[in-house]
Amino acid sequence: MALWLGFVAFGVFFVFSSLFSAQSTKFLENFQGAFLGAFFAFLFIRIGEALTKIYERHSKNNLAIVQLQHHFNDCLTLITDNMHLIDIFLEVINTTETKPNEPIIYTSQLHPVPIKRDLLVALINVDFINEVFSINVRLRKLNDSMQTVNSSYAQTKKAFIEKHINVQTYNANVVSLKPDLETFKRFLSALRDEIVKMIAASRILIKDEPVLSKIIGLTFKSRYTKSFKNKLPEEIKRLRKEIEEIAKESRENIERIKKQSIG
Numbered sequence: 001m002a003l004w005l006g007f008v009a010f011g012v013f014f015v016f017s018s019l020f021s022a023q024s025t026k027f028l029e030n031f032q033g034a035f036l037g038a039f040f041a042f043l044f045i046r047i048g049e050a051l052t053k054i055y056e057r058h059s060k061n062n063l064a065i066v067q068l069q070h071h072f073n074d075c076l077t078l079i080t081d082n083m084h085l086i087d088i089f090l091e092v093i094n095t096t097e098t099k100p101n102e103p104i105i106y107t108s109q110l111h112p113v114p115i116k117r118d119l120l121v122a123l124i125n126v127d128f129i130n131e132v133f134s135i136n137v138r139l140r141k142l143n144d145s146m147q148t149v150n151s152s153y154a155q156t157k158k159a160f161i162e163k164h165i166n167v168q169t170y171n172a173n174v175v176s177l178k179p180d181l182e183t184f185k186r187f188l189s190a191l192r193d194e195i196v197k198m199i200a201a202s203r204i205l206i207k208d209e210p211v212l213s214k215i216i217g218l219t220f221k222s223r224y225t226k227s228f229k230n231k232l233p234e235e236i237k238r239l240r241k242e243i244e245e246i247a248k249e250s251r252e253n254i255e256r257i258k259k260q261s262i263g
Contacts, residue, residue: 057124064122065202068132071116072199075139076243078113079192082146085110086185093178096171103167105157106174110146110184115139127224128201135194142187149180196243200235204228 085108092104115136123129153174160170205228 060122061124062206064119065128065206068116068119069199069202069206071114071119072195072202075113075195076192076199078111079188079195082110082113083185083188083192086181086188089181090178090185093175093181096174100171101167103160103170104174105161106153109150109154112143112146113139115143125205125224128198128205131194131198131201135191135198138187138191138194142184142191145180146184149177149184153177196239197232197236200232200239201228203239204231204235 088108089106092106096102096104117136120129120132123132156165156170156173159165160167165173201224
């Protein structure tokens with residue numbers, strides 16, 4: 001608003017200055033020079049403030065993306081752990097189905113996956129925001145369902161240990177959890193793929209660009225660009241390869257520790 005008022009004031013001044021006599025020309029030239037100097041100083045200050053705000057907004061966005069990368073990596077670890085625990089639990093259930101009179105106590109439980117809601121307000125790209133929000137919603141539903149299964153089994157186990165139910169009732173309740181666990185495993189697998197995609201997307205969004213390009217292009221990157229969509233499949237492929245290599249190293253380390261323990 002102040003900028004427009006400055007333009008109006010200058011226009012009014014210019015019109016009235018032309019009405020003065022030639023004798024006041026030198027005075028007007030001096031006055032115009034002083035006015036223009038002050039006006040452009042004001043203009044550059046306002047532009048500088050605007051660019052500073054844009055830069056700070058961009059910095060907050062980049063920081064939030066980096067924090068989400070770390071968060072999603074933690075989510076991947078917990079999801080993989082939960083899938084492993086479900087496999088073990090399903091093995092217990094399968095054994096229980098073949099031996100209904102022999103109780104097997106399962107000591108582990110599924111772990112909730114953390115949710116990061118506070119970082120959404122710092123993000124710029126609307127498509128990325130929507131996908132993060134969608135994952136958060138799915139994680140919340142998954143955590144609630146896993147907590148329900150954990151509580152259900154804990155109550156069944158407690159009742160059996162305290163001899164409130166017999167082995168047949170205990171095993172029947174354990175077997176009844178099988179459909180839910182199989183659903184969780186499919187859901188976790190799909191969610192893992194989505195999170196891998198989000199990590200790949202964040203890596204593309206955070207790639208370094210010239211500072212000027214970031215500032216100028218900031219308002220035009222609120223959606224996934226064609227270039228982004230072209231890069232995403234290759235980035236996902238590269239990320240999956242990195243994850244497989246890390247998993248392979250982890251398995252090799254576990255096997256090496258096992259051999260050392262046996263030896």
